[in-house]
Amino acid sequence: MKARAPAAIVKKRGVTIHAVARQAGVSISTVSRIINGSAYVAEDKRRAVEAAMQALGFQPNYLAKTLMTGRSMSIGVIAEDIVSPHYADVIRGIEHALLDTPYNPVVNSGHWSRTYETRAIETQIYRHVDGLLLLGSTLPDDALLDVASRVPLVMFGRVVPGLEAHCLSMDQRRGAYLATRHLIELGHRAIVHLGGPALQQDALERRHGYRQALLDNDLPVRPDLELTGDFIEQPAYQALLHLLETRVPFTAVFAANDQMAAGARLALHRKGLRVPDDVSLVGFDDVPASAYTIPPLTTVRQPTYHIGQGLATHLLNVVQGRPSQLPAFELSLVIRESTRVLR
Amino acid sequence: MKARAPAAIVKKRGVTIHAVARQAGVSISTVSRIINGSAYVAEDKRRAVEAAMQALGFQPNYLAKTLMTGRSMSIGVIAEDIVSPHYADVIRGIEHALLDTPYNPVVNSGHWSRTYETRAIETQIYRHVDGLLLLGSTLPDDALLDVASRVPLVMFGRVVPGLEAHCLSMDQRRGAYLATRHLIELGHRAIVHLGGPALQQDALERRHGYRQALLDNDLPVRPDLELTGDFIEQPAYQALLHLLETRVPFTAVFAANDQMAAGARLALHRKGLRVPDDVSLVGFDDVPASAYTIPPLTTVRQPTYHIGQGLATHLLNVVQGRPSQLPAFELSLVIRESTRVLR
DNA sequence: CTGTTAGCGCCTTCAC
DNA sequence: GTGAAGGCGCTAACAG
Numbered sequence A, B: 001m002k003a004r005a006p007a008a009i010v011k012k013r014g015v016t017i018h019a020v021a022r023q024a025g026v027s028i029s030t031v032s033r034i035i036n037g038s039a040y041v042a043e044d045k046r047r048a049v050e051a052a053m054q055a056l057g058f059q060p061n062y063l064a065k066t067l068m069t070g071r072s073m074s075i076g077v078i079a080e081d082i083v084s085p086h087y088a089d090v091i092r093g094i095e096h097a098l099l100d101t102p103y104n105p106v107v108n109s110g111h112w113s114r115t116y117e118t119r120a121i122e123t124q125i126y127r128h129v130d131g132l133l134l135l136g137s138t139l140p141d142d143a144l145l146d147v148a149s150r151v152p153l154v155m156f157g158r159v160v161p162g163l164e165a166h167c168l169s170m171d172q173r174r175g176a177y178l179a180t181r182h183l184i185e186l187g188h189r190a191i192v193h194l195g196g197p198a199l200q201q202d203a204l205e206r207r208h209g210y211r212q213a214l215l216d217n218d219l220p221v222r223p224d225l226e227l228t229g230d231f232i233e234q235p236a237y238q239a240l241l242h243l244l245e246t247r248v249p250f251t252a253v254f255a256a257n258d259q260m261a262a263g264a265r266l267a268l269h270r271k272g273l274r275v276p277d278d279v280s281l282v283g284f285d286d287v288p289a290s291a292y293t294i295p296p297l298t299t300v301r302q303p304t305y306h307i308g309q310g311l312a313t314h315l316l317n318v319v320q321g322r323p324s325q326l327p328a329f330e331l332s333l334v335i336r337e338s339t340r341v342l343r
Numbered sequence C: 001c002t003g004t005t006a007g008c009g010c011c012t013t014c015a016c
Numbered sequence D: 001g002t003g004a005a006g007g008c009g010c011t012a013a014c015a016g
Helices: A017-024 A028-036 A043-056 A062-069 A085-099 A114-126 A141-150 A172-185 A201-216 A233-246 A258-270 A288-292 A304-319 B017-024 B028-036 B043-056 B062-069 B085-099 B114-126 B141-150 B172-185 B201-216 B233-245 B258-270 B288-292 B304-319
Strands: A074-079 A104-109 A131-135 A153-156 A191-195 A226-228 A252-255 A280-285 A298-301 A332-334 B074-079 B104-109 B131-135 B153-156 B191-195 B226-228 B252-255 B280-285 B298-301 B332-334
Touching: A017 A028, A017 A043, A028 A043, A062 B062, A074 A085, A074 A114, A074 A304, A085 A104, A085 A131, A085 A258, A085 A288, A085 A304, A085 B085, A085 B104, A104 A114, A104 B085, A114 A131, A114 A141, A131 A304, A141 A153, A153 A304, A172 A191, A172 A201, A172 A252, A172 A280, A172 A298, A172 A332, A191 A201, A191 A233, A191 A258, A226 A233, A233 A258, A233 B288, A252 A258, A258 A280, A258 A288, A258 B288, A288 B233, A288 B258, B017 B028, B017 B043, B028 B043, B074 B085, B074 B114, B074 B304, B085 B104, B085 B131, B085 B258, B085 B288, B085 B304, B104 B114, B114 B131, B114 B141, B131 B304, B141 B153, B153 B304, B172 B191, B172 B201, B172 B252, B172 B280, B172 B298, B172 B332, B191 B201, B191 B233, B191 B258, B226 B233, B233 B258, B252 B258, B258 B280, B258 B288
Parallel strands: A074 A104, A074 A131, A104 B104, A131 A153, A191 A226, A191 A252, A252 A280, A280 A298, B074 B104, B074 B131, B131 B153, B191 B226, B191 B252, B252 B280, B280 B298
Antiparallel strands: A298 A332, B298 B332
């Protein structure tokens, strides 16, 4: 007579294929075959097994299955920050693309931190995701190459040498160029650039585009008009407020993303300046909310939802060994009502 | 001599405890004991094993481990919609609370659909999450009770009879009451309510609160001032635009969430009405962006980030068998600049 | 077509 | 303290 663990700790064992097999009077392999459709099974046995599964409420054990097959039918998604509306919209596209497939997304944030991002990646790999989708990354190239050697990897917003075929990145520089040129065409000459984090790749590209547009139009690149933010509202608000207080004259602002544009917008409001009558304002990303700001924001559109779909579809193809190519997406200037001709 | 599968399909086997054991000259049980600290092991063997693990880059197999122990060290999080800024902020709180624990969040969207939500829940359970956190739910009470019988469940934004101790829900009615009363105190008498989906519980509660405030102040409940939206901008915009075109007079709008307030704001703008000079506007939720609208939005604040932390902490306690109680949170009216005294 | 037989990588008694 | 042996639930050859 064996001593048993206290009842409270006894593992609740589920019903297994053994139980189903016994109930249906067949062997476990037959049950397995029916579950996975991996071979033809006589009609009568199939029915018996199906009835047994039904009656017992059988559910195959995911862990045992994955342990055997090596496939978990899940796709890891790690965004710098789930909360950012920009990434959120990409995630929406990914989720929708996966909805009608047997794969499930598993999403986490990297919190803009190498430590946390690394941990998230390791955890996902540890959990045996079949593929990994990185939306932005703070990790160095070699770390990403290492990750790619361990699991199929597709990246957004970053081009890693050696992984080009699986990196989707749009021409940020061109987007910024379009935005800045738009302002110049409206007659603006003193254009503030509210840039993103000093080391972030997209932020750098956008700054380049801004400068290039100035240069191409014989306008000076003025350090006093280049501000640095953090892709969120508050620091942008502060930075622009500070600039306004120094009384450096300008007539337009190009913010490196929509959230910073919102911060800038409020700073202008605080100083009694109207958009677009006193100052024109352009953002970047076209997050969903930007169509509803007052006035609706002129911005550079990244088709984030479709990008998400494209990323997911491509990764799925790769995971399943199908030939695939990442689709190309274009940045475009969406002219709404926050910009106008300089009077 | 056995035939082997083609090299290309050969599973890349990782290094297992067997390899470590061999390398260290001990048995696999000893290795297991060291990994889990489940028993004392002689110092020299411990060192040998640790060296071997290091040298081989050993990583325990999550699936095998979970298959044995029944614990996956993961917490499922299912939000109606990850993309909604409201839920996103709750998720942020959850992620942060879990950061310093051995548990990892696994987040998915229910897409405001019973089908998808059910699928997400089943998938998570199938993946053996140790606990489940539902942020909103479209499922009927009995379905949720059933889920709770299979896995530790904590809910936000919904009170399920029989699960009260694990349901966190704030007094939506009171929040709406505060908002409406604020408008009334400012002198408004014709107050439009831009409500949420007709069947959604929070939406209903908020509508009740709105009506109650009117009644308590001897103001009539007027069906022509009650609009229905969908918790997003576009339908709200349309609805209010339509109302404005029917020329029903009103001086204030109470929207059932901030996103609808943004839609309403644009409709007013389109008709040349200024906020708050011509019309006062109040929202609900206080999503991060609302502090940066023009003018900054008066709204009912739900401390979403802290709620997320509270939910996660409680669930963790439950999962680990510690006594725990869900913290209580208060709704509060944040008065910013979108409301003013009726002239 | 179907049953038998090995494992997948790990944890956990059970003897020593 | 430590090793051997037996599963966890399932898939995948291998023989019939």
